[in-house]
Structure formats: C-alpha cells, structure tokens
Amino acid sequence: MSEPTHPDQQPRTPTPRPGGRSARVRTNVVAATLAEVTEKGYDGLTAEAVAARSGVHKATLYRRWGGIDGLVADALTASADQPWPLPDTGDLQEDLRRITQEVFDVFTDPERSPTPIALISAAQRSDVGAAALRDFFAARHHQAAEVAERAVARGELPVGTDGAEVVSAATAPLYYRLFVTGEPLDARTAERAADAATLAARAGLFMTTSTTPTDPEPGTTPATPTP
Amino acid sequence: MSEPTHPDQQPRTPTPRPGGRSARVRTNVVAATLAEVTEKGYDGLTAEAVAARSGVHKATLYRRWGGIDGLVADALTASADQPWPLPDTGDLQEDLRRITQEVFDVFTDPERSPTPIALISAAQRSDVGAAALRDFFAARHHQAAEVAERAVARGELPVGTDGAEVVSAATAPLYYRLFVTGEPLDARTAERAADAATLAARAGLFMTTSTTPTDPEPGTTPATPTP
Numbered sequence: 001m002s003e004p005t006h007p008d009q010q011p012r013t014p015t016p017r018p019g020g021r022s023a024r025v026r027t028n029v030v031a032a033t034l035a036e037v038t039e040k041g042y043d044g045l046t047a048e049a050v051a052a053r054s055g056v057h058k059a060t061l062y063r064r065w066g067g068i069d070g071l072v073a074d075a076l077t078a079s080a081d082q083p084w085p086l087p088d089t090g091d092l093q094e095d096l097r098r099i100t101q102e103v104f105d106v107f108t109d110p111e112r113s114p115t116p117i118a119l120i121s122a123a124q125r126s127d128v129g130a131a132a133l134r135d136f137f138a139a140r141h142h143q144a145a146e147v148a149e150r151a152v153a154r155g156e157l158p159v160g161t162d163g164a165e166v167v168s169a170a171t172a173p174l175y176y177r178l179f180v181t182g183e184p185l186d187a188r189t190a191e192r193a194a195d196a197a198t199l200a201a202r203a204g205l206f207m208t209t210s211t212t213p214t215d216p217e218p219g220t221t222p223a224t225p226t227p
Numbered sequence: 228m229s230e231p232t233h234p235d236q237q238p239r240t241p242t243p244r245p246g247g248r249s250a251r252v253r254t255n256v257v258a259a260t261l262a263e264v265t266e267k268g269y270d271g272l273t274a275e276a277v278a279a280r281s282g283v284h285k286a287t288l289y290r291r292w293g294g295i296d297g298l299v300a301d302a303l304t305a306s307a308d309q310p311w312p313l314p315d316t317g318d319l320q321e322d323l324r325r326i327t328q329e330v331f332d333v334f335t336d337p338e339r340s341p342t343p344i345a346l347i348s349a350a351q352r353s354d355v356g357a358a359a360l361r362d363f364f365a366a367r368h369h370q371a372a373e374v375a376e377r378a379v380a381r382g383e384l385p386v387g388t389d390g391a392e393v394v395s396a397a398t399a400p401l402y403y404r405l406f407v408t409g410e411p412l413d414a415r416t417a418e419r420a421a422d423a424a425t426l427a428a429r430a431g432l433f434m435t436t437s438t439t440p441t442d443p444e445p446g447t448t449p450a451t452p453t454p
Contacts, residue, residue, distance in 0.1 A: 120407070121351075124348075124351075124406075130409050131409075133407075133408065133409055134408055134409040134410060137407070137408035137409075137410075138408070138410075168400070168403070168408075169400060169420075169423060172399045172400045172403035173395070173396060173399045173403075175403050175407045175408075176395070176399035176400075176402050176403050176407070179351075179406060179407045180347070180360075180364070180402045180403070180406045180407070181360065181361055181364035181365070181395075181402075182357050182358075182360055182361040182364075183361060183364070183365075192427070192432050192433070193396075195427070195430075195432055196396060196423060196424070196426070196427035196432055197423070199423070199426045199427055199430055199432075200419070200422070200423035200426055200427070203422075203426055205419050205422055205423055205426075206419070
C-alpha cells in the first residue's frame with residue numbers, strides 16, 4: 001500500500017491491508033461515497049459530506065484517497081472486488097441470458113439502479129475514475145468468463161475462446177443503451193444480446209488466435225490495441 | 228450545468244426555417260459550439276465564448292437555445308442531419324465491416340475523434356443533451372439500416388428484420404469500449420462486431436416479430452420497452 005503523504009499528490013486507489021482499522025475505515029468511506037454519489041451525483045459530491053457520513057476526518061480522506069475522484073475510483077474498485085454468483089445451467093446460451101437478464105434487472109430496478117448509474121457516471125468524469133472503470137469492467141468480464149470456459153470444457157465452444165470477450169459482447173448492447181444512446185432497456189434486448197454472443201462464440205469469433213472462420217485477412221487486424 | 232438557464236424557460240432544440248438569416252445564424256452557432264466544446268469540454272463551455280466565436284449575441288443564444296445544454300443538443304441534431312455515405316458492397320457482412328471500420332477510423336484518428344468524443348460526453352451531462360443523444364443515435368441507426376434492408380431484398384436476411392437493430396448491434400461493442408469501459412479500440416474488435424451482428428441477423432435474431440428461432444419463450448419477452 002502506498003499512501004500519499006502530500007495533499008498535492010495524484011489521487012490514487014489505496015489498497016489497505018485486509019482486516020483491522022484500515023479496512024474498517026475503507027469500508028465506511030466506500031459506503032459513504034456510494035450513498036453520497038447516489039443522492040447528489042458527481043457534481044454534488046464533496047469530501048466534507050463523505051467525511052461527515054463516514055466519521056472519517058477529511059484530512060484522512062485527502063491523504064489516503066487524494067480527493068473526490070480517488071473516492072469514486074475506490075468505490076468502484078471495492079464494487080469489483082465483491083464476489084457475485086454466476087449461473088451454471090450447463091448451457092452457454094442460458095448462462096449468458098441469465099447474466100444479461102441480471103444486468104437488465106439491476107438497471108431497470110428503481111431500488112437497485114441509482115447507485116451503479118451514479119457511480120459509473122461519476123467515474124467517467126475524471127482520469128482516475130476512468131481507469132477504475134476500465135479495471136471494474138475488466139474484472140467483471142473476467143469473473144463471468146467462467147461461463148464460457150465451462151462451455152469450452154464441455155466442447156460447446158472452440159478451444160482458445162476468449163471468455164471475457166464473450167461476456168463483453170453479451171453485455172455491450174445493454175450498457176450501450178444505458179450509457180451512450182439512452183434508449184430504454186427491454187427484456188428482449190437483453191435476451192437477444194445473449195443469443196447473439198452465443199452464436200458468435202460458437203462460430204469461433206472470440207478465439208484469441210487471429211484467424212477465424214470469417215476472417216479472410218488476419219494480417220489486417222493488429223493484435224495490439226490502437227492507442 | 229455551467230450556465231444558468233432563464234428560470235421560466237426550458238432549454239430546447241430550435242428548428243429554424245431552412246435558408247435565410249436564421250439558418251446562417253444556426254450554422255455559425257453550431258460551428259462555434261463544436262469548436263468550443265472540442266477545445267474546452269462541457270465544463271469550460273460558456274455562452275459568452277460561443278457568442279464571441281459565432282458573432283451571435285448572447286441574448287439571442289439564450290432566447291433560441293435556452294443555454295449551454297440547448298447549444299450542445301442542437302449541435303448533435305445538426306450532426307445527425309448531415310448525410311453520410313453508406314457502403315453498398317452487395318454483402319451484409321462486408322457492409323457492416325465498413326461501417327464499424329469507419330467508427331473505428333474516426334474514433335482512433337487524433338484529428339477526427341476530439342469533436343465527437345467531446346460532443347457525446349457533453350450531451351451526457353444534461354437531460355436535453357441526453358434526449359438529443361438518443362435522437363442522434365436513432366437517426367444514425369435508421370440511416371444505416373439501409374444496408375440491412377438491401378440484404379433483406381437480396382434474400383440474405385429474413386423478411387421482417389429490423390435494420391436499425393442490426394446496425395446498433397454491430398456498432399454497440401465499439402461505443403461500449405469508447406464511452407463505458409474505456410478499453411482501447413482495435414481493428415479486430417471492429418471487424419468482430421460486424422461479423423457477430425451479421426451472424427445474429429442471418430439467424431433471425433433481429434426480426435421485429437417476437438418469436439425467433441432461438442427464442443423458446445416468446446411470452447416472457449415483452450415487446451414494449453420497460454421504463
């Protein structure tokens with residue numbers, strides 16, 4: 001764990017030791033950040049309010065989290081660390097349908113949707129938040145990749161399938177609607193996204209090797225991301 | 228929001244008469260808004276700077292656009308109105324690959340990407356912007372739906388395919404990376420997104436009727452969006 005010692009240092013996501021006072025402080029601060037950002041949004045989020053709500057001194061917040069953006073980033077990191085149950089129905093299409101249905105359920109539930117919507121929107125507002133957002137989705141994709149890995153083990157998908165990419169493809173149409181186009185989500189979209197990802201995965205589109213059955217020009221697709 | 232709107236006046240997207248002074252004013256104001264939001268972002272966008280850059284009085288900006296958010300919304304509306312060439316290769320997969328390649332090209336080009344990134348990010352910051360964003364993507368999807376409609380006419384896709392949904396599915400993984408997860412775009416992702424949408428469309432997943440070959444429970448998928 002590297003804690004900033006000067007208030008003018010870059011915000012960063014602290015990684016306190018598990019257990020003990022440091023972990024309790026983090027738990028309280030994350031809970032307070034989530035509550036505040038849900039109620040007031042990024043523009044209304046203040047270190048003062050998080051300090052008051054968590055019972056942690058404002059100076060401690062600045063020292064350990066660097067400021068508002070570090071608080072938002074760490075709340076995302078803490079969310080990514082939460083384990084969540086994966087479906088295991090023995091069928092990739094059904095597993096993916098349950099995953100997209102869960103995204104649909106969360107984001108159309110007036111009780112459960114405000115916090116993730118506020119947290120993702122807040123994270124988009126700073127570089128440190130954006131980095132945490134990227135790590136958050138990478139962690140979620142990798143956790144859920146297990147449904148594709150089991151499908152590979154069953155012989156349902158080709159060996160070499162990138163499970164995280166399968167999950168990303170299944171959920172992308174939902175987040176695209178939620179956070180880009182603003183179209184309302186419907187259950188049909190969630191199911192169709194899962195079914196489309198299943199078809200693509202079965203056809204070998206998500207194999208990590210560069211040559212796929214529908215890719216006649218592998219040389220034109222660089223393996224390294226374009227900046 | 229950076230700029231207060233007049234208390235009794237909601238921001239709105241004006242629809243000036245085509246041609247004449249009103250149209251010229253709008254052209255200048257849209258160009259100035261695009262330049263300002265690209266240079267300074269939403270947080271740095273002011274009616275003063277748009278007025279100075281466009282040569283249009285600030286009072287006129289407030290009267291016709293309501294404020295910053297109305298300016299952002301109208302810049303998006305103007306962008307949606309711009310015609311753009313569609314590929315017509317005689318093959319749906321190739322047409323969709325060219326569309327996703329164009330999105331990839333624009334958003335990885337340091338010259339062309341800053342304005343759409345700044346405009347979309349700015350529109351996410353207000354309700355009037357979000358409404359314009361939704362209309363913008365709907366317009367884009369509907370314009371490009373022609374590639375799927377031609378595929379239906381060729382017998383390549385089932386009759387009843389929703390072309391806008393095909394285009395949305397092909398481009399969603401790119402915008403998901405750009406505006407939600409923050410993962411870098413690569414050419415492989417763009418191609419794979421087009422190929423996955425092609426497979427799904429050919430399988431009948433984007434038919435507007437509620438029953439599809441891979442949907443054993445049509446009764447569980449309401450056709451109307453959930454609010």
